[in-house]
Amino acid sequence: MSGLRKNLRSHFWGEATTKIIEIIGEDEKALAFFRTFGGQERCYVPKRLRPDHPWRAVLGDEALARLSREFGGCRVDIPLASASCAEKVLIAEAILQNTESRRAIARRFGRSERGIRQLAQQLRNLGFDVPKPPVRRPRKELSTNE
Incomplete structure (x- = not known):
């Protein structure tokens, strides 16, 4: 681990x-x-x-x-721990690894982009060094031959 x-x-x-x-x-x-x-x-x-x-x-x-x-x-005492807690750890790892956009993380885990941003902010508040999300390159315009 x-x-x-x-x-x-x-x-x-x-x-x-x-x-x-x-x-x-x-x-x-x-x-x-x-x-x-x-x-x-x-x-x-x-x-x-x-x-x-x-x-x-x-x-x-x-x-x-x-x-x-x-x-x-x-x-x-056997604690209660939901699957959402486990998933939250996996999402936090994805945010900190910074290999995919917040949108891609949200899609992968079935969450909203807002929820991913909120978790990133929560990580910052806990003292983690949260990198800015990777910059997306603009798409090239498709040209049409008329």
Whole structure:
């Protein structure tokens, strides 16, 4: 995971959610876990994993084992994290990478250009160095042969 993504996650998701995502190791599995079990409080994380543990179906063996190593024997609150938070991190990365126009980013993520500009401003307010969007070259006029 890039340092940029980690930094963006901490701003948009918070420390607890970011830590669990890092332990699970995969964004999609983490989001599925949060969608399925998010909002539950004081969930016991077992030290010894049973084959029928309900989290296994969502996380798989390896991610569940990592979670157990980190939090085994403890009770944790499972945060709510929506797909829009994950998408916001991806959009922020696209803005900061500055390889496509704000319009192209908006089209790619099904958002408005205004929403992309607002997120860019939010990033500036958080202290990120947001580059100006790439300059579009004017189109050549099509000539018609009459």
